[in-house]
Amino acid sequence: MKIKTESSIKKKTDLLCGFVLENSNKVLGLSKIDRKIALSVNQSLKDMEGKLGKLSIIPLPEDKYTKRILLAGLGKREEWTEDTLRNVSGKIAQKARELKLKEFSIILPPSFEIDPISSISQIIEGSKMALYKFDKFKAEKTENEPNLTIIVSESNKISKAIRTSEIVADSAIFTKSIANLPPNECTPTTLANFAKMISKKNKMKCSVISKLELKKKGFGGISAVGQGSKNEPKLIVLEHNNGPTNQKPIVLVGKAVTFDTGGISLKPGDKMDEMKFDKCGGCTVLGIMKAVSELRLPINVVGIIPSVENMPGGESYRPGDIIKLYSGKTAEILNTDAEGRLILADALSYGEKQFSPKAIIDFATLTGACIIALGTNVAAIVSNDEKLTRKINDSSKRTSEEIWELPLNQDYMDMIKSDVADMKNVGIGRAAGTITAAAFLKNAINNTPWIHFDIAGVAWTQTATKEKSYNPKGATGFGVRLILDYLQKLES
Structure with missing residues (x-):
């Protein structure tokens, strides 16, 4: 999708799209139209009533500047969320594709209704991601x-907002594309190759620590979990060094289990195919970088x-094993399906020791308990720092x-706490499973400020996932847009 701006609503277009508030008698930003067209628009406004997500298409005579006008309902103004425009824009883009159009135009709502920069990002993110x-x-x-x-009626700062929004949306799509790959097409080595590809293209430093070196350097968690597979474990490190040399970095850590059988503590067969999504945390970090x-x-x-x-x-490592993590602490293994915390613990310790960061943020499809607690539309976070949590919120x-x-x-x-090691890799029964993993x-x-995202319920669309136009079936890319917003606010 190519995106550009135009100052005139009389631009030649296959489909001119405008937003409508519930029970409104006007299209936001649409003015100075022919009387005959206005009559058709007014009739459609009465019919659709601006209901959220409802679309109405008005065909026009061949000699007009647009072949069709599409009205898109935004619902009640007082019920708008930051997601309303994003979701409805996605529906518009999908309708344009359904009509087999080469292009379509959306009228940016006027600034008195909504901030134009926010509108730009929501329209672009919704449109691009809905077409994936x-x-x-x-x-x-x-x-x-x-x-x-x-x-647009005002172009100030618009071009920068468009470029930023395109990059953010494309990175979320990039994340989804990798996360959706089946396990036979995406091994730890494949992920390492993706990292090398984006580092080469974007001039980042990339290093990959492989099996023998992982063992030698004391990455006991990664080594133990990965030793049962012929596909060797990897620790992938990407560095974007574009700030002052003395500036402490933000460290992002993402769990990437390219397929999770549960190991010796084998999972039930039902829905085990979805365990290709156990790499979503790592894919999120790739997309952000x-x-x-x-x-x-x-x-x-x-x-x-x-x-x-x-x-x-x-x-394979076994229940009953005791392993030594990168931190030097020991862990008693009671369940080999609680593997994500073992590899994350190694990566977190390494990130803190190696980079002395300003903050550490991790992403992991970590616990089924998170889905029981919060469902499939909200991620759990656990943090040791109120200021960091406030910014992330x-x-x-x-x-x-x-x-x-x-x-x-x-x-x-x-x-x-374990009787035979510093800790055990599961808590007490089923109680507080998400929190004991954290x-x-x-x-x-x-002592580093840290926040942990358990994205087990939100990383891919599941049975109870709320339908959103920009989240087609499969991986959602959850966390990419959120953390990019946080990082951009740090910049400013």
Whole structure:
């Protein structure tokens, strides 16, 4: 999709789209139209009533500047969220594709209704992401992707907003594309190759620590989880060094289990195919790092991705094993399906020790308990720093990637104490499963501000996932837009 701006609503276009508030008698930003066209528009306004997500198309005579006008309902103004325009724009883009159009135009709502810069990002993100379809392995591809023109009345700062929004949306799509790959097409080595590709293109430093070196350097968690598979484990490190040399970086860590059988503690067969999505945390970090470099943010950011395949076999780690993590602490293994916290603990400790960061943020499809607690539309967060949590919450509201903070006090830390090691890799029964997993991770952090995202419920579309036009079936790219918003606010 190519995106550009135009100052006139009388631009030649296949489809001119305008937004309508519920029970409104006007189209936002649409004025000075022919009387005959106005009559048709007014009738459609009465029929559709501006209901949220409702679309109405008005065909026009051939000699007009547009072949059709599309009215898109935004619902009641007082019920708008930051996601309303994004979701409805996605529906418009999908309708343009359905009509097999080469291009379409959307009128930017006037600034008295909504901030134009926010509108730009929401329209572009919704339109681009709604047209994404994972058809890599289908004989019949979804070919046409209509181009978008945004009709604006004021162009100040618009061009920068468009470029930024395109990069953010493309990076979320990049994340989805990798996360959707099946396990036979995406191993830890494949992820490392993706990292090398984006680092080469965007001039970032990339290093990959492989099996023998991982063992030699004391990455006991990554080594143990990855030893049961013929596909060797990797620790992938990307560095964007565009800030002052003395500036502490933000470290992002993403769990990337390219396929999770559960290991010796084998998962049930039902829905095990979805465990290709157990790499979503790492894919999120890849997408963020891609965008950070393309946006040339004047800050320092490090992406760390521990990647393994968790398989049963003669060399697999076992329940009852005691392993030594990178931090020097020991962990008793009670369940080999609680593997994500082991590889994350190594990566978190390494990130803190190696880079002395300003903050550490991690993403992981970590616990099924998170889905029980919060469902499939809200991610859980656990943090040790109120200021960092506040900033992340602000970005969550702007990007509509919803989060909810869970507590982490000493009682939860006590629940993972082991009789034979420093800690055990599961808590007590089914109680507080999401929090005890986070407690395990907290043991890997010393004093650095840290926030943990459990994205098990939101990383891909599941049975109870709320339908959004820009989240087609499969991986959602959750967290990419949120963290990019946070990082851009750091820049400013």
